[in-house]
Amino acid sequence: MDHLALVRVVAGAIIIAVRGPFILAPAASLAGSRWLIASKARIRVAGLIFALLGLAMISSAQGSAQGAALVVSILGWLWLLAAVFLLLIFTS
DSSP states (O other): OOHHHHHHHHHHHHHHHHHHHHHHOHHHHHHHHHHHTTSHHHHHHHHHHHHHHHHHHHHHHTTOOSTTHHHHHHHHHHHHHHHHIIIIITTO
């Protein structure tokens, strides 16, 4: 499995893991979201995870001849912008 496919699988698993509980258990998901944003340290850790995954998506898409590389690169930049949003705006 090449790096681009591995990054796509990890990003998809994270998206499913985050969005799935909102459908099955909305009250527990809301409590979990409140727990996550209750501390600045937790917000920074979430921002760091977003930034690392965004950088992995961007770097794995560079030099790949696959058609999905552009989409993965754009999604990586969006994840990186979300990390900047979490790290700069929410923690100040």
